[in-house]
Amino acid sequence: MIKKPAKTSLPIHDLISGRWSGRAFKTDAISREKILTMVEAAHWAPSCFNDQPWRFLVWDKNHDADAWQKAFDCLDDGNQEWVVDAPVLLLVCSDTEFSKRPGRANRWGQHDAGMASQNLHLQAVALGLMTHPMAGYDKARARETFKIPERYDLLAMIAVGKPVDSADDLEGRRKERELAERIREPVGTRMFDSRWDKPIT
Numbered sequence: 001m002i003k004k005p006a007k008t009s010l011p012i013h014d015l016i017s018g019r020w021s022g023r024a025f026k027t028d029a030i031s032r033e034k035i036l037t038m039v040e041a042a043h044w045a046p047s048c049f050n051d052q053p054w055r056f057l058v059w060d061k062n063h064d065a066d067a068w069q070k071a072f073d074c075l076d077d078g079n080q081e082w083v084v085d086a087p088v089l090l091l092v093c094s095d096t097e098f099s100k101r102p103g104r105a106n107r108w109g110q111h112d113a114g115m116a117s118q119n120l121h122l123q124a125v126a127l128g129l130m131t132h133p134m135a136g137y138d139k140a141r142a143r144e145t146f147k148i149p150e151r152y153d154l155l156a157m158i159a160v161g162k163p164v165d166s167a168d169d170l171e172g173r174r175k176e177r178e179l180a181e182r183i184r185e186p187v188g189t190r191m192f193d194s195r196w197d198k199p200i201t
Ligand SMILES: Cc1cc2nc3c(=O)[nH]c(=O)nc-3n(C[C@H](O)[C@H](O)[C@H](O)COP(=O)(O)O)c2cc1C
Pocket: 019, 020, 021, 022, 079, 132, 133, 134, 135, 136, 137, 156, 182
């Protein structure tokens, strides 16, 4: 697989540095056990009042090809170009209300669903898989197609699959993007020390 570990100033866990959003997947199926393992990892995220506001819809091409296709059809053209080989798609949603406190808004729902998502991404890396989150899809179409109640926010779709072994068989922009360096702004522009805007060092 193509490795693009994060270039960090201090060593961080391999799972975190090793995760990256690649776009070149093998078409191989992902075992049901691996899919369920990723979902289980997501489900063990912390959440406000332990309300577990995440909802994940999973589409496995080798389990229900028709449903996978319907999910794929919701993606923007630019994403469809490369997602086409990914055997598993997911949609992450969050509850806008607390399930155990009817009518009370949960303003941490998206936060908690994000944490559950990251668990899933990291578990996938541990299983030798690659994931890629996407905002580029038609939310209204996904809501309508899969009858997702208004109460739930539609967050990211995620493509999952086995990464290709190398970039040798890729061409043009696809190859360029797959080999492009991963970048981040300097840590101190986002992480502050004691007061707002003072970079931590
Ligand atoms: C919520 C979210 C939406 C994203 N949407 C897209 C997308 O629609 N298409 C795409 O190619 N990448 C998408 N990305 C991937 C980001 O571009 C990628 O995470 C970022 O460039 C950092 O790269 P890395 O994940 O390899 O570290 C998205 C990522 C997140 C978290």
